[in-house]
Amino acid sequence: MTGIKDAKCVLVIGATAGIGRALALAIHDLDSKPTVIAAGRRQERLDELAAKSDRIKTARVDINATHDKLKQFVDDVVAKYPDVDAVVFSSGIQHIFDFTKPETVDVSKITDEFNTNYVAIVNLILLFLPHFLKLNAEGRPSFIIPITSALAISPKPDVLNYCATKAAVHSFSISLRAQLLHTKVRVVEILPPLVESELHDHQGTTPVLSKFWMPLDEYTKHTIEGLVRGDPEVAVGLSAAVLEKYEKGKREAVEQAYVRETPVFIPS
Numbered sequence: 001m002t003g004i005k006d007a008k009c010v011l012v013i014g015a016t017a018g019i020g021r022a023l024a025l026a027i028h029d030l031d032s033k034p035t036v037i038a039a040g041r042r043q044e045r046l047d048e049l050a051a052k053s054d055r056i057k058t059a060r061v062d063i064n065a066t067h068d069k070l071k072q073f074v075d076d077v078v079a080k081y082p083d084v085d086a087v088v089f090s091s092g093i094q095h096i097f098d099f100t101k102p103e104t105v106d107v108s109k110i111t112d113e114f115n116t117n118y119v120a121i122v123n124l125i126l127l128f129l130p131h132f133l134k135l136n137a138e139g140r141p142s143f144i145i146p147i148t149s150a151l152a153i154s155p156k157p158d159v160l161n162y163c164a165t166k167a168a169v170h171s172f173s174i175s176l177r178a179q180l181l182h183t184k185v186r187v188v189e190i191l192p193p194l195v196e197s198e199l200h201d202h203q204g205t206t207p208v209l210s211k212f213w214m215p216l217d218e219y220t221k222h223t224i225e226g227l228v229r230g231d232p233e234v235a236v237g238l239s240a241a242v243l244e245k246y247e248k249g250k251r252e253a254v255e256q257a258y259v260r261e262t263p264v265f266i267p268s
């Protein structure tokens with residue numbers, strides 16, 4: 001099965017912390033020795049990664065940007081690294097909102113969260129696809145790897161907008177995979193459970209959540225195994241459980257219905 005071991009050059013957006021940083025380093029360590037391009041906003045963290053290996057390159061980007069700026073970023077990456085054949089979308093933010101106190105809800109944060117977690121990712125996928133379809137025409141595989149969440153399937157009400165952004169990317173990924181079925185462009189969705197990272201630091205909830213989260217090393221090990229196997233959905237721990245409970249057969253049913261041009265029907 002085609003998996004991340006077949007990628008030559010992997011861009012990891014959101015590689016300056018948490019899951020993205022750990023995956024960037026684990027992908028770098030694969031026997032296939034891919035080049036890894038680490039991307040994010042914090043230059044000092046990109047520099048720290050680049051100092052680790054000649055095969056780790058960096059690209060500074062804020063993805064909460066206009067389509068034109070994202071296009072410039074993608075054009076630059078493809079021009080500098082024409083072998084780029086995989087993108088991991090690990091960038092993400094999360095905000096707590098209390099809609100029982102509407103006056104406390106900052107609408108600009110809702111927009112930022114939706115742009116960062118959904119709109120920018122759809123834009124970037126759209127911008128990378130011409131390059132990936134060109135690789136496909138040359139017989140080469142490529143990988144679009146969005147990171148969603150167990151919360152895409154089973155929402156947590158205090159982070160309601162975050163869950164909606166992840167549900168949007170989850171749905172988009174299922175449909176995109178179906179559209180690209182006849183190509184070598186693989187859509188691989190990573191659905192983490194609660195994992196050790198910096199995601200919750202600004203909310204002040206890290207001390208509580210750290211009692212329940214999966215250690216980053218353990219999570220990364222299982223996720224890399226799924227990526228190497230070529231699983232279409234890489235779910236570990238609680239994520240695997242919610243996927244099994246609420247979505248069993250959904251992806252396959254959507255793909256079959258799309259190929260047959262019939263409405264989706266999931267037998268109970």
Ligand SMILES: NC(=O)c1ccc[n+]([C@@H]2O[C@H](COP(=O)([O-])OP(=O)(O)OC[C@H]3O[C@@H](n4cnc5c(N)ncnc54)[C@H](OP(=O)(O)O)[C@@H]3O)[C@@H](O)[C@H]2O)c1
Nearest residue numbers: 014016017018019040041042063091092194195197198199
């Ligand atoms: N940790 C969990 O429990 C958990 C569970 C389910 C899903 N996830 C998802 O996993 C992914 C990784 O999260 P994490 O937990 O590893 O969080 P993290 O430690 O906070 O890392 C988030 C990364 O996103 C980058 N980022 C944020 N906004 C960005 C922007 N506008 N432009 C470019 N990069 C941006 C950050 O880099 P800069 O600040 O340097 O830009 C950082 O590298 C996210 O999509 C998150 O939603 C996490």
